[in-house]
Amino acid sequence: MIIRRAGQTLRLPSTSSLASxxxxxxSTSTRSRTNTKVHAASQxxxxxxxxxxxxxxxxxxxxxxxxxxxxxxxxxxTHELKLEAKQNKESGAASTKYKKDDxxxxxxxGYPQSGKTTQVENxxxxxxxxxxxxxxxxxxxxxxxxxxxxxxxxxxGKQSSLxxxxxxxxxxxxxxxxxxxxxIFAFAYFHMDEDExxxxxxxxxxxxxxxxxxxxxxxxxxxxxxxxxxxxxGWPKDEVWEMVEAxxxxxxxxxxxxxL
Numbered sequence: 001m002i003i004r005r006a007g008q009t010l011r012l013p014s015t016s017s018l019a020s021x022x023x024x025x026x027s028t029s030t031r032s033r034t035n036t037k038v039h040a041a042s043q044x045x046x047x048x049x050x051x052x053x054x055x056x057x058x059x060x061x062x063x064x065x066x067x068x069x070x071x072x073x074x075x076x077x078t079h080e081l082k083l084e085a086k087q088n089k090e091s092g093a094a095s096t097k098y099k100k101d102d103x104x105x106x107x108x109x110g111y112p113q114s115g116k117t118t119q120v121e122n123x124x125x126x127x128x129x130x131x132x133x134x135x136x137x138x139x140x141x142x143x144x145x146x147x148x149x150x151x152x153x154x155x156x157g158k159q160s161s162l163x164x165x166x167x168x169x170x171x172x173x174x175x176x177x178x179x180x181x182x183x184i185f186a187f188a189y190f191h192m193d194e195d196e197x198x199x200x201x202x203x204x205x206x207x208x209x210x211x212x213x214x215x216x217x218x219x220x221x222x223x224x225x226x227x228x229x230x231x232x233x234g235w236p237k238d239e240v241w242e243m244v245e246a247x248x249x250x251x252x253x254x255x256x257x258x259x260l
Contacts, residue, residue: 098182103148104255105182106132106248107164107174109218110190111211113201114233119188119244120165126245127252131161138167141176148181171217185260186251187222188244189215190233227251227260 106123108116117136124134135147144167151160168174178184192200194208201207222228229247233240254260 095180096178096182097145097180098148098152100183100185101159102152103182104159104161104185105164105177106162106186106188106251107168107184108166108188108190109168110188110215110231110233111192111197111208112166114190114192114197115237115240116190117165118237119190119231119241120163122241122244123163123248127161127248131155131158132163133161134163134165136165138164139169141173141180144177145181168218170214171221174218174221184222185227185255187218187228188231188248189219189228190231191219192233196234 108120110116120134120136124132133151135144135151138144138147144164148160148162151162168177174184194205197203197208198205219228229251231240231243231247235243251260
C-alpha cells in the first residue's frame, strides 16, 4: 500500500503484517493523523518508520538505561555528600579544645534581671554535691575559657559540669563557644514579656527590643537540637524555682542516660 503525506511517499507492509498499534498510527483520517503525531513524538521515533513497534521497544530500553545511569550517579553523589558532611562534622568536633566528656555546659540565658543569677545559685546548692559549679560574671569567650581551665584543674580529669550565668548572649557567641571550646550541653532560657520586663527594670521598650533581637536566634536555633528549656521568668521566685528545678532535673537525667 502507498500513502502520500506531506509531500512524502510511504510504502507500507500488508495489513496482516501490522500490529494494531501500527495500523492506528497510519490511519488516513485527519483526527487519527493528529493523534499519531503526538503519539510518535512522545516515543521519540521517526513518524515515517514502518517498524514503529520495534523502535518503541528500543527507545524504551535506551530510556531505562539512561534512567538507571542517572540514578547510580545520584546515589554516588548523595553518598559522597553524606561522607563529606560526616568528615566535616568530625573535623569540627576534633578542633574544639574540650570534648563532650570533658566539659558539660548548662547555660542560663535570657533577659537581664530575669532571675538567672538567683536560679544559678539555687542550682549549685542543689546539685553542687554532684559536681555542678556556678560560673558568674562571664561576658566574653576569654573569661569563659579561663573559668573552664580553672574547673578542669580542680576536677583532675573528671568531667567538669558548669552552670554559666548569662552567657552566651547571642547566637554568634554560642557558635564560637561550640567551635572553639566545647559543646553546650543545654540552655535554660528565661523569658519575660515586654511589660513585665520594663516594669521590673525601669528601662524602655526600645531597650527590650534590642535585647530581643539578640536573643531571638539564640532562643530558636537550639530548638532544632531539643536542648533548650524555656522558663517563665515573670512568675514569683518560688514558682520559677520549682519550674527550673523540675526541668533541669529532667535534662540532667537525659544526659546521664546518654540522650544529650
